[in-house]
Amino acid sequence: MCTYLTMRLEVAGSGKGAAGWMRVTTASVYLDHPAHAPDDHTLNVDLLNPDLGPAARVALELEPRSARQLAEAILALLPDEPEAATG
Amino acid sequence: MDEAIRAGTVEVVGHGGDRIQAYFAAPLESESRPGMVVIHHMPGLDRQTKETVRRLAAQGYFAVSPNLYWREAPGAEPDDAAAAVRARGGVPDERLVGDVGGAADFLRAQPLASGKVGVIGYCSGGRQAVLAACHLPLQAAVDCYGAFVVGHPPEGFPMAISNLVGLLPRLRCPLLGLFGEEDQHPSPAETSELDSLLTSHAKEHDFRTYPGAGHAFFAVDRPSYRPEAAVDGWGRIFAFLGRTLEG
Numbered sequence: 001m002c003t004y005l006t007m008r009l010e011v012a013g014s015g016k017g018a019a020g021w022m023r024v025t026t027a028s029v030y031l032d033h034p035a036h037a038p039d040d041h042t043l044n045v046d047l048l049n050p051d052l053g054p055a056a057r058v059a060l061e062l063e064p065r066s067a068r069q070l071a072e073a074i075l076a077l078l079p080d081e082p083e084a085a086t087g
Numbered sequence: 088m089d090e091a092i093r094a095g096t097v098e099v100v101g102h103g104g105d106r107i108q109a110y111f112a113a114p115l116e117s118e119s120r121p122g123m124v125v126i127h128h129m130p131g132l133d134r135q136t137k138e139t140v141r142r143l144a145a146q147g148y149f150a151v152s153p154n155l156y157w158r159e160a161p162g163a164e165p166d167d168a169a170a171a172v173r174a175r176g177g178v179p180d181e182r183l184v185g186d187v188g189g190a191a192d193f194l195r196a197q198p199l200a201s202g203k204v205g206v207i208g209y210c211s212g213g214r215q216a217v218l219a220a221c222h223l224p225l226q227a228a229v230d231c232y233g234a235f236v237v238g239h240p241p242e243g244f245p246m247a248i249s250n251l252v253g254l255l256p257r258l259r260c261p262l263l264g265l266f267g268e269e270d271q272h273p274s275p276a277e278t279s280e281l282d283s284l285l286t287s288h289a290k291e292h293d294f295r296t297y298p299g300a301g302h303a304f305f306a307v308d309r310p311s312y313r314p315e316a317a318v319d320g321w322g323r324i325f326a327f328l329g330r331t332l333e334g
Contacts (some may be wrong), residue, residue, distance in 0.1 A: 006173055028174045033210075033303070035130055035166040040303070042309045046170040054160035054171035 006030040008062030015047045015058035022049050022056055035060035092144040094137075097130050099153055099193040110137050110189060114146035119201045121226075122194030125152040126208030126215045131165030132156070135306065138321020139207075146325060148332075150196050151230035153190040155183065164200040166205040177248065180218055180320070187219040203332045205260070207324070208233060209305060214251065220262065221254040227331035229263045229324055232302050234272035237280045255284050263327040265320045267300035267313070284329040295323060 007026040007029045015024045018042065024047040034042040042061040101107045110132060114120060123143045127136040132154040141194035143150035155178050172178060189202045205227030208216035213233020220228035230236065236251050261286065266278045273281075275296055278285035285292045297304065297316035304313040305320060 008174060026157055028170060028173055029219070030173065032130075033130060033309075035133075038310065040301075040309060046174065048170065048174055050171065050174065054163035056169040057167055059166070059170065 005032065011047065013047075017056055017058050019055065022052060024058065025049050025051070031064070037063070038063040039063060049079075089116065090140060090145040093238070094144065094207055095303065096321075097151070097193070098188075098277070099151065099189045101153060102182040103269050105158060107154055107186060108132075108161070109136045109151050109193070110140050110155040111151040111193075112140045113149050113197065114144055114147055117199060118149075119199050119275075120147060120149050120197070121201045122149040122151070122191065122197070122204040123191045123328070123332075124194065124204065124225075125150060126183075126206065126212030126219070126256070127152055127155060128196065128210040128212050129169055131169040131172075132167040132291060133247065135308065143207075148328070149200060151190050151193055153186045155186055157227075157302075172294055172315065174266070178215075180215075180248075181259045182319075183215050184219055184222045187215070188223050191225065201332075205229070205328055207231070208301060214248075217251055217262065220260050221251065221257045225260045227260055227263070228258075229265070230322070231265050231305060232267060232270055233274060234277075236277075237284065238273065238277045246332070249329050252284065255281075255290065256288045258285070258288070258290045259309075261293070261327070261331050262292040263323065264292065265316075265323065266294065266296045267304050267316065268296050268298045269301035272302065293323075295320070296303040 013024055014021055016085050026048040029044040030044050038084045043064050045060040047058040092112050092256040097109050097111040098106050099109045125140050136152050140150045144333050156168035156172045160171045194204050201225045201271055206216045206219050206225055209231040213230040214236050216228050216230050217314035221286050269277055282294050300316040302310040304316045306312055
């Protein structure tokens with residue numbers, strides 16, 4: 001199915017795309033058809049910088065179990081108050 | 088018919104007079120031909136969509152697929168373009184209708200065009216094929232597992248999309264619907280509801296729901312591919328187009 005289900009959020013950070021490192025400002029997270037992964041559906045993440053054009057993108061297509069493990073790893077590493085990690 | 092075709096990138100005038108890129112294929116034989124607009128799925132005007140355009144041309148149709156993401160992402164790879172448009176909330180329905188209408192005009196302007204034009208779409212394009220057929224003077228529409236023609240998007244749905252129930256009385260041409268019994272969007276209950284609504288509006292339609300198939304059973308490079316359903320589905324598509332566009 002085309003789930004259309006998409007979460008969008010503003011982010012601050014950098015990512016390495018096809019043209020090298022760039023600042024990323026927007027993230028899309030969605031469960032839908034992948035462009036490359038050999039699965040019907042994957043958990044997809046796009047880290048974008050729309051000001052630099054559509055190709056300014058770091059893309060991930062993860063098998064859902066892998067996506068959950070990644071999310072848990074991220075949450076396990078970050079303190080409850082993210083600001084505390086920047087000091 | 089020797090199935091020789093030419094294919095490549097063209098420009099069509101879409102919604103609002105915008106010039107957008109499209110992929111066009113045409114039979115080489117010099118006979119009058121109907122046209123088909125192919126609406127690409129959410130991953131964009133990709134290789135698979137272009138293969139569908141060429142397949143229709145080899146079967147004897149002028150076929151064109153407008154790049155619905157051209158405005159946001161001119162010249163971008165299909166996957167990058169799809170990501171850019173998704174991040175902006177998707178393609179507005181009004182713009183889709185204008186772009187399909189422009190593509191249909193492009194087909195009617197071909198020197199050997201018969202004047203009859205149909206539309207086909209897969210996944211999100213299935214819903215958009217029905218949408219276009221409710222607004223435009225088309226002679227045939229094919230909806231391959233389009234979600235949210237009926238039913239409601241989930242609460243908090245982030246993309247600007249609504250069902251087409253209110254538009255169905257305006258459907259302007261016969262509709263062929265091909266669905267998978269294991270699909271959830273659209274579910275068999277939803278396609279059954281659509282069937283009933285079209286019957287109540289006295290709209291000509293022909294639906295087939297394949298057992299053992301889910302969403303995207305035509306997609307040959309995905310695990311969802313179901314050869315039996317896809318082969319039968321292609322046969323039904325060409326029989327339907329022969330009846331509606333070539334009669």
